[in-house]
Amino acid sequence: MRYAMLIIVLLLSACSRNQPWQTQPDQYLQESYYASDNIFNSPTDRTSYMNHFEIIVWNVVDSLNPVYAPDTKIKEMLDELNRVYKVANIQFEIREVNELTEYYTYESLVANDFSNYYNYLINYNTANVIDLYLVDHEPSLCYNDGRVRGCAKGRGFTNTGGWLSSIVIPKEDVANKKIPVHEFGHFFNLEHTHFNYKEQIAGLDCEKTGDQICDTPPDPGAGAYGAMVNYTDCEMYGAFDENGVAYKPMINNFMSYYAPCYMMEYKFTKEQINRMKNFALDAKRMEFVKSSL
Secondary structure, three states: HHHHHHHHHHHHHEEEOOOOOOOOOOOOOOOOOOOOOOOOOOOOOOOOOOEEEEEEEEEEOOOOOOOOOOOOHHHHHHHHHHHHHHOOOEEEEEEEEEEEEOOOOOOHHHHHHHHHHHHHHHHHHOOEEEEEEEEHHHOEEEEEOOOEEEEOOOOOEEOOHHHHHHEEEEHHHOOOOOOOHHHHHHOOOOOOOOOOOOOOOOOOOOOOOOOOOOOOOOOOOOHHHHHHHEEEEEEEEOEEEEEEEEOOOOOOOOOOOOOOOOOOOOOOOOOOOOOEHHHHHHHHHHHHHHOOO
């Protein structure tokens, strides 16, 4: 009975873009959204040493007021992922774009230790495919009290466990130059550069602390130290460890939390790239690799 109910929920809530919609998010509405005949069939690198991973994109929408990530933005994301990850022998293809009307905002998914994500959303995951959920933010996250204004918004999260791994990104960030690449970095076994920030600046314990990658400098984290970064020269000033040694994190690393530096692209380090190359060949990820190209 439980499984029968689940099937009903899936049929009611998950609608492929191969079906007519009540609203038209863009000009590609009536086209098939399988990778063989749509705009997402991009010229990815198909040399033999590349590992190809398929993505299923889910637009999570409120059926009464649906908002979609534009297909052009999804295409920008795909092109940027393939450009950045080519150096790690990794390429991506979008199998299809689906509409999901079992509605969750980003904030409702992360609340209560991600209970809605683990109890409900992952029921739509597809085995051995990267499910990418594009979600809205709650409308009341921005504030302005006359003196201070801003928006407290999360930027994404990744579940890296097992064959039902998936990624959640806000729709407004789908074409961001950093956020999708950052979340896919987690999928390929990269930690934040500020993970366990007590890593010694001298690098003597770099293989066991921090992100356990030795060519990413120790990073105290943007949360407490972001204001001490000069984004013109991409350097941190005035932050020291317990021994009085200055922190000099790689501000423009994809896995950091820092804002963009002026006229400087985000990058991975050589050891980060090697870790992703190796993890793509690990048993946990080889099942995801598309077998026929």
